[in-house]
Amino acid sequence: MVAFRLNGEDVDLDVPNDSTLLYVLAFDANALGPKYGCGKSQCGSCTVLIDGDPVRSCDVTVSAAAGRQVTTLAGLREADGGPGPLQRAMIEEQAAQCGYCTAGAIMQAQALLDRNPNPTESEVRSGLNEILCRCGSHNRIVRAVLRAAEEI
Amino acid sequence: MNKMLSLSRRGFLKKTGCLTVAFSLPLSMSADLAFAEDALADAHGDLRSNPMLDAWIRINADGTVDLMIGKVELGQGIVTAFAQVAAEHLDVDIARLDILSGDTFYAPDQGTTAGSNSMPAAYGALRVVASEVRAVLLDLAADELGVPVDDLSVEDGTITGPNGAETTYWDLVEGETLHREATGQAPLKSPEDFRVIGQRVPRLDIPGMMNGETTFLQDLRPEGMVFGQVVRPPTYRARLANVETAAAEALPGVMAVIRNGSFLGVVAERQDQALNAANVLRQVAEWEVESNLPGNENMKEWLLSQEAIVSKKKDEPRSGGPEPAKWMEAEYYRPYHMHGSLGTSAAIATLGDDGVTTVQTHSQSVYATARAIAGMLGVEEDQVHLQHVQGSGCYGHNMADDAAADAALLAQAVPGRPVFMQYTREDEHRWEPYGSAMVLKTRAGLDEDGNVLDWEFDVYSTPHGMRPGGNPARLIPAQYLDPPFDEIGIPQQSGGPPNYNTARNAIADYAFPGHVVTDHYVPQIPLRVSSTRGLGAFANIFACESFMDELAHDAGVDPVEYRLRHMEDERARDCIMAAAERFGWDSFEGGRNRGRGFAFARYKNYAAMSAVALEVEVNPRNGRIRVIRAVTASDAGEIVNPDGLENQIEGGLIQMLSWTLKEEVRFDDTRVMSDDWASYPILTFNEVPPIENVLINRPGEPYLGAGETLVGQAGASVANAVFDAVGVRMRDLPLTPSRVQDALRG
Structure with missing residues (x-):
């Protein structure tokens, strides 16, 4: 059994303690943000926040989340279910081609903005440097994060 | 239904x-x-x-x-x-x-x-x-x-x-x-x-993808979903001699271990359990392995020494006229590249009560792949139903079709249960069909002023387009079944006009008095290959536009001016001049170890066109190339949507910069060794330069389609800028720090 808070709601799951956090979030808790990309913390598409810190959920067991706050894309939405400020900025910049990396990129960027609400462009790039994007949407994502910083 | x-x-x-x-x-x-x-x-x-x-x-x-x-x-x-x-x-x-x-x-x-x-x-x-x-x-x-x-x-x-x-x-x-x-x-x-x-x-x-709503195949959660994994052989040409499956079958959650010939897979209740069981099977499986690959270090020599099918793609030598004052020649190399989809390929397959196998897939070719899967399963075509759902970007024929086939095979073992199968990163990296390695030989006869009289361009390449096309043998799992589907059907000729494939953009866009392009097509696949962004265009444009730069420097002429001298097409001239102007080509002051590079091409010679001007800095101590800024200018006919067009152009430039600076599939005589993002690194946020895009609108002109308009220009503009910065000519990709250091040492 593992218990934690997911996007503000208590979850209590009957899963093996050594289960990979990503698969528990995806398949047991039905969180639709984090994606498998590499399984070894190299690409960042599985990134979620645990107590506000970005964590590669493919590379830790669910015990890393026990008793803590886990945030995925759904946790950044407005109360009415609509997209939150960073998500809106990503939509406004149309910051995707395939979009597979964006769930991880958004979580990583949210952690950055939480620590540094007014980052420079270079701080945004460095903050996202461990998130891989293959379509070449980097500059759009950077613009979206800067736009969100302005709006927040 | x-x-x-x-x-x-x-x-x-x-x-x-x-x-x-x-x-x-x-x-x-x-x-x-x-x-x-x-x-x-x-x-x-x-x-x-x-x-x-x-x-x-x-x-x-x-x-x-x-x-x-x-x-x-x-x-x-x-x-x-x-x-x-x-x-x-x-x-x-x-x-x-x-x-x-x-x-x-x-x-x-x-x-x-x-x-x-x-x-x-x-x-x-x-x-x-x-x-x-x-x-x-x-x-x-x-x-x-x-x-x-x-x-x-x-x-x-x-x-x-x-x-x-x-x-x-x-x-x-x-x-x-x-x-x-x-x-x-x-x-x-x-x-x-x-x-x-x-x-x-x-x-x-x-909006849905940013908001965490169901968008991707990986977001689907059909009732009763279970998890599949496959155990690939250690190499392409390996045979499963023996496997003791009992240990894997006894693991918690394991529902089925599937062995058919050299195909080995597992279905389990949970994803972790499937991965774990696959690892156990990997450890106990005994394979007969062949070692006969050329190795990436020897690929260039290998390509040049194979028996090739030779054809002229353009055969317009000069008839008469003056002898050239001098000849120049060069040889360029492009290694195997990956599609490198960020998400590994996945599928969900279900064998229904009615005998129909339904597969959710992100294949580009659902109709042909449905036929191929039916052939593999030995069922009628109406017994296989493919449904497209978005996956990770593919940039050509990646492993989406293989994943659909693997999931379909696994689903036969657990009727009624949807089987989710997503490859491990290692499986995707090692088994995807790469972009073919190529050697390009260029030779030019020049007049007294250094202008081209005779242009000769020779392409050496293995195949490019190997989509399933209804043929089960082009699906990876089918090749390992008993009996195997082994009629892969390597094309016995390279493509012809207007699209070509190995020779795509081997014909230069310039008006040379004599112009001969020869394709040396090697119909072998030491590494698995198929359609990858631009097919042969990336390497052909890299070679052509690098060589034009070499000729310009040899003639003592500005590289942009040199291109314009040989370019008659007005739209192409406009495109070249637009990029040079926005970049500030004429007023450029490089500074120490800094340089500017230029390249232009029109995709397929008839589609959209792009010019690139960019600035690099080369660190002579560690050989590292940093792209400082880039400008593109593009003409895609009438602009459908400036934002969409820019997205394609800029994405293409960034991906191709990544190929140019970092990427090469490494393999020895037995197996592919590039099996993750550490052994096959790609460009990161810090390495992506600011990019300005000039879009030339042509109202009333045909809409040209722009997904691949910017390919080899990236490679050539960087190599040309490195030459401008530090005076060494880089002809073999990728332009890694160690290669640059070697070149600087002479």
Whole structure:
């Protein structure tokens, strides 16, 4: 059994303690943000926040989340279910081609903005440097994060 | 019937209603003007093979409209563009549309979604169908309301007569109303009347993906889903000699271990359990392995020493005239590249009670792959149903089709249970069909001023296009079954005009007095290969545009000026000059270890064109190249949507910079060694330069399609800039720090 808070709601799951956090979030808790990309913390598409810190959920067991706050894309939405400020900025910049990396990129960027609400462009790039994007949407994502910083 | 996807999409579409820019079509678009003739023929071909109106469009009593299309969303925005076309010509709000794309049972077969050809081809068919549905409904309304058709007007599906009497599409349609063949006779709406086409409709899928709603195949959670994994051989040419499956079968959650010949797989209740069982099987499986690969270090020599099928792609030597004052020659190399999809390929397959295997897949070619999977399973074609759902970007033929086949095989062992199968990163990296390695030899005879008199270009390459095309042997798992499907069918000739494949863009865009292009096609696949962004164009443009730079420097002429001397096409000249101007080419001051590089090409010689000017800094101590800034200038004909075009151009430049600076598939005599992002690194956020994009609009000119317009220009502009910065000529890709250091040491 593992218990934690997911996007503000208590979850209590009957899963093996050594289960990979990503698969528990995806398949047991039905969180639709984090994606498998590499399984070894190299690409960042599985990134979620645990107590506000970005964590590669493919590379830790669910015990890393026990008793803590886990945030995925759904946790950044407005109360009415609509997209939150960073998500809106990503939509406004149309910051995707395939979009597979964006769930991880958004979580990583949210952690950055939480620590540094007014980052420079270079701080945004460095903050996202461990998130891989293959379509070449980097500059759009950077613009979206800067736009969100302005709006927040 | 599985309506899951259709229903989930209906929900998903209704939620989207967001702002900003996406795909739009030009206001003045006239189809006959806007499409190349071959594309128009394709469109009519789509209609010929799918003539019934209700194969494309259905009007529902609840006021929704089903739109069925055979082309699929790959991150290029195509579904949104189709929705615009249908909404425009039907006169309904785009939010009414429930779109089903790439479903082999319920959407019309429009072939593979590739080659930057979807909009030109499919626009024509959809326009005809939507206009005709509208005309049918107006006829019915005229009867019902007792007024002439010409007196009716339509607003979002509501038809109004001159006296104010109304009816609606959803009231008029019943049963078989639209079950009739398209005639092509319905009047077409004039572009001046367009209200949806030409508007900046945002991409329908982006809000959901940012908001964490069901978007990707990886987001589907069908009831009772279980998890599959496959255990690949250690090498391509390996045979499973023995495997003791008992230990894996005894693991918690394991439902089935599947062995068929050298195919080995497992299905378990949980993903961790499937991965764990696959690892156990990997440890106990005994394989007979062959060691006969050339190795990436020897690939260049290997390509040049194989028996090749030689053909002239252009054979216009000079006849007579002066002897060249001098000859120059060079040799360039492009290694194997990966598609490198960020998400590994995945599929969900279910064997139903009716014997039909249904597969959710992100394949580009659902129709042909459904046939190939049916062949692999030994069942009739109507026993395999593929449904397209978005996955990670593919940039060509990646492992999506293999994943569909693997999942289909695994699903046979657990009837009724949907089997989710997503490859490990190692499996995707080692087994995907790469972009072929190539050697390019260039030779030029020059006049006294250094201008080209005779241009000779020789291409050495293994195949490029190896999509399944209905052939089971081109699906990885089928090659390992007992008996194996082993008739892979390596093409015995390289492609011809106008698209070519190995020789794509081997013909330079310049007007040389003598111009000979020879293709040395090596019909072997030491490493698995298939369609990868631009096919041969990346390497051919890299070589051509690098060599032009070498010739310019040798002649003591500015590289931009040198290109213009040899370029007659006015649009190409405009494009070159636009990039140079925005970059500030003429006023550039490099500084120590800094340099500027330029390159230009027109994709396939007839599609969209792009020039690139960029600045690099080379660190002579560690050999590292940093791209400081880049400018692109592009002409894609009439601009459909500046934002969409820029997205494609910029994404192409960044991906190709990554190929240029970092990427090479490494392999020894036995196996591929590039098996993760550490051993096959790609460009990161810190390494991506700021990019300015100049878009040259050509109102009224054909829409050219731009997904691959910027490929080899990236490689050549960087190599040329490195030469400008530190005076060494880099001809072998990738331009890694160690290669640069070696070159600097001379």
